[in-house]
Amino acid sequence: MKLGKATRDAFGEALKELGAENPDIVVVDGDVANSTRTEYFAADFPERFFSVGIAESNLVGVASGLAAAGKIPVAASFACFIMGNGFEQLRMSVAFPNLNVKLVGSHSGISIGEDGPSQMAIEDLALACSLPNMTVLVPADEPATKAATRAMLQYRGPVYLRTGRPKAPLIYEAGAPFQIGKANLLREGKDVTIIACGLMVAQALAAADSLAKEGIATRVLDMHTLKPIDRQAVIKAARETGAIVTCEEHTIYGGLGSIVSRVLAENQPAPLRAVAIQDTYAESGKPEELFAKYGLTAPHIVAAAKEAIAAKKA
Numbered sequence: 001m002k003l004g005k006a007t008r009d010a011f012g013e014a015l016k017e018l019g020a021e022n023p024d025i026v027v028v029d030g031d032v033a034n035s036t037r038t039e040y041f042a043a044d045f046p047e048r049f050f051s052v053g054i055a056e057s058n059l060v061g062v063a064s065g066l067a068a069a070g071k072i073p074v075a076a077s078f079a080c081f082i083m084g085n086g087f088e089q090l091r092m093s094v095a096f097p098n099l100n101v102k103l104v105g106s107h108s109g110i111s112i113g114e115d116g117p118s119q120m121a122i123e124d125l126a127l128a129c130s131l132p133n134m135t136v137l138v139p140a141d142e143p144a145t146k147a148a149t150r151a152m153l154q155y156r157g158p159v160y161l162r163t164g165r166p167k168a169p170l171i172y173e174a175g176a177p178f179q180i181g182k183a184n185l186l187r188e189g190k191d192v193t194i195i196a197c198g199l200m201v202a203q204a205l206a207a208a209d210s211l212a213k214e215g216i217a218t219r220v221l222d223m224h225t226l227k228p229i230d231r232q233a234v235i236k237a238a239r240e241t242g243a244i245v246t247c248e249e250h251t252i253y254g255g256l257g258s259i260v261s262r263v264l265a266e267n268q269p270a271p272l273r274a275v276a277i278q279d280t281y282a283e284s285g286k287p288e289e290l291f292a293k294y295g296l297t298a299p300h301i302v303a304a305a306k307e308a309i310a311a312k313k314a
Contacts, residue, residue, distance in 0.1 A: 078107045137152060144172050166199075207301035
């Protein structure tokens with residue numbers, strides 16, 4: 001699968017384009033503009049760019065004030081910092097008043113690699129989804145991230161957009177469809193459904209290829225919106241394939257797997273296996289080595305799919 005740009009790069013490029021279209025868009029960054037890629041926006045619109053230093057709580061507060069004044073603020077930092085350090089302010093200054101703040105968490109998951117566990121956001125999706133009124137987006141590649149950024153800025157209300165550091169395999173072509181709350185069906189299948197988000201979508205497709213060689217027809221859903229989840233796509237998959245595997249670069253608690261399992265329990269019970277980071281923090285290392293060690297590769301998904309299929313036959 002061909003590599004595209006990192007999703008953080010795609011976000012930065014899209015933000016710059018959208019900044020030219022809408023003068024109400026402003027950006028607040030936590031002194032990491034060269035990493036989040038908000039530097040692209042800052043270069044063209046310096047009067048609408050504010051760096052508050054390494055002070056994520058204040059960053060969120062400034063963004064909420066700008067939103068209350070009628071602007072469309074994009075608040076960006078590393079995912080672990082904006083969701084961790086800024087959580088109390090997010091709760092009371094953004095989610096509770098339902099302000100139109102757009103949060104962007106870069107360098108998410110363990111694919112940040114050598115920077116180590118202190119900067120690996122593996123809890124950010126659980127935190128973001130726990131906030132009432134918050135919409136949560138996890139695009140898979142460069143074209144999807146550009147579309148997600150546009151959708152985010154057109155949407156009224158608080159949004160969390162998760163981006164990553166490494167180059168992402170290309171799933172989509174330019175102009176790919178992206179509708180908040182609507183999963184993308186990437187492959188049809190009748191035996192099992194893999195539901196993935198972010199970098200795990202490419203792993204899911206690779207797993208589907210492997211399963212096809214064994215005669216197992218696998219449906220693949222790109223669940224780019226965790227909240228609101230596409231309940232109908234999940235229910236339809238459970239009804240038609242009878243077995244589900246979720247895949248996410250996130251702790252097994254509180255993310256995609258937890259949300260999907262609740263939808264299944266409430267509507268269409270089916271065997272589910274979750275491919276995710278177990279109850280542990282990772283370590284410093286190359287992204288591909290970390291994915292292998294912590295169970296986030298196509299072979300891990302294949303094994304989970306076979307378990308889920310066996311469970312539905314039991």
